[in-house]
Amino acid sequence: MRFAAGDKTAVIAKELRVSVRSVERWRRAWREGGLEALRSVGPANSPVVTDAQFAVLEEELGKGPSAHGFDDERWTLARVQTVIRRRLRVNVSVATVWRLLKRHGWSWQAPARRALERDEHAVELWKKEVWPRVKGPRRQPGPGSSSRTRPDSR
Numbered sequence: 001m002r003f004a005a006g007d008k009t010a011v012i013a014k015e016l017r018v019s020v021r022s023v024e025r026w027r028r029a030w031r032e033g034g035l036e037a038l039r040s041v042g043p044a045n046s047p048v049v050t051d052a053q054f055a056v057l058e059e060e061l062g063k064g065p066s067a068h069g070f071d072d073e074r075w076t077l078a079r080v081q082t083v084i085r086r087r088l089r090v091n092v093s094v095a096t097v098w099r100l101l102k103r104h105g106w107s108w109q110a111p112a113r114r115a116l117e118r119d120e121h122a123v124e125l126w127k128k129e130v131w132p133r134v135k136g137p138r139r140q141p142g143p144g145s146s147s148r149t150r151p152d153s154r
Helices: 009-016 020-033 051-062 077-088 094-103 120-135
Strands: none
Touching (some): 051 077
16 A cells, blocks of 8 residues: 555655545545545446436337427427426436437437428528628638737738
């Protein structure tokens, strides 16, 4: 044991590539509780939704959004969060919902076809008239400068 051998905290930290504070915290735990105090207690947080619960969630998602009272057939992270809260009685953040779905191989989906209501003429008009104003002018080609205050300096 390096603490018992009297190794310096900074040396241990450098060799293990951790902060000096971490080594100090470990040394204090070792002094107060011995080797048992240094044993890992497992991961900092266990999965909020178990595999069995996720199987139930997949079954619920398979029923579609309308079966859960939503007015259209789109699953959003917020809607999945609502189903988890209602069906599994677990409160999770939207970010946690995304990580949960991603961990189980789910991904976001784009529509396979365009909406029937899409107005192609309006889209083209917007692209020609509105987008150039929003986008802004392009930078003029030519020699640049690293100075913002004196653009012509070389």
